[in-house]
Amino acid sequence: MSLISAQDLQVSYGGVKVLDGVSVAIEPGEIVTLVGPNGSGKSTLVKVLLGVIAPDRGRVIRAKGLRIGYVPQRLHIDANLPMTVARFLSLPKRQPDDKVSAALTRAGVPGLEAQQMTALSGGQFQRVLLARALLTDPQILVLDEPTQGLDQPGEAAFYELLETVRRETGVGVFMVSHDLHVVMSASDRVVCLNHHICCQGTPKVVRDAPEYRALFGHGTHGALALYQHDHDHSHDPVTGHDHGGGHA
Incomplete structure (x- = not known):
């Protein structure tokens, strides 16, 4: 089905x-x-x-x-609002620490729990949104x-x-x-x-x-x-910045 x-x-x-x-x-x-x-x-x-x-x-x-896990087109967070990644992932329902860590790891951004949401790069922010969507399995x-x-x-x-x-x-x-x-x-x-x-x-x-x-x-x-994934090309998977070579 x-x-x-x-x-x-x-x-x-x-x-x-x-x-x-x-x-x-x-x-x-x-x-x-x-x-x-x-x-x-x-x-x-x-x-x-x-x-x-x-x-x-x-x-x-x-x-x-x-x-259903949903990743929105955009999400605005007030720059003056202090909110860690762990707190964001526990809204609106509190999530166990180990589940938050596992979701961040799966999304490719392990160890960001204590980071402020407003301090994340664009790539990190999108991956945190993906981690939030993955929390619902x-x-x-x-x-x-x-x-x-x-x-x-x-x-x-x-x-x-x-x-x-x-x-x-x-x-x-x-x-x-x-x-x-x-x-x-x-x-x-x-x-x-x-x-x-x-x-x-x-x-x-x-x-x-x-x-x-x-x-x-x-x-x-x-x-x-x-x-296409180019194994000879190196770039930062989170920030997206190039480290040399061409991109397919």
Whole structure:
């Protein structure tokens, strides 16, 4: 059974259709990346799948007792508010210290418990958000543009981390990409959305689809940039800063 499936979704704002006839499903252990231009309905689809908003038409079916881990597009923390990483991970429910430490380790940022949230780098902050999502032992991770604000090597490191988490835990991943031409090479499926589903399939299938090329033009010759792990290239997996070499 699918973790989440949506059938014939329609959502309108002010009489304008944002989603029209959208059907999508995420299977256990599958990585699905959603791409589309600004205003195409990506975040709206995420909200419908999470049950935050109800569709005007269609329905969403979730596996019974489904545990969802959510990583938001952005999260603002007041710079004057003292809050350690450990305290943040224990909101709204107190978490055991060993569980907090295990989540941070899995997210690739061990030992940050005593750090102030406002002192974290962009890459560290996103990984702490991922650690918070992992605390629920989710069956599916839903990530809404989680790498926004990171540089390209930082994005690549985050995507590689998600691939590792999927491999180690079997969690399904549904991720919105803010970069039209960047998806995880580990994606099992890419869904291209522009109010309706234009095309979907493996990254290579979508890359070659005329609907994708027509929608996104020829700025990159219609090609998706697939992140490949380059063992000869060294960069900081948390900050995303290069330490020499080229990046694929």
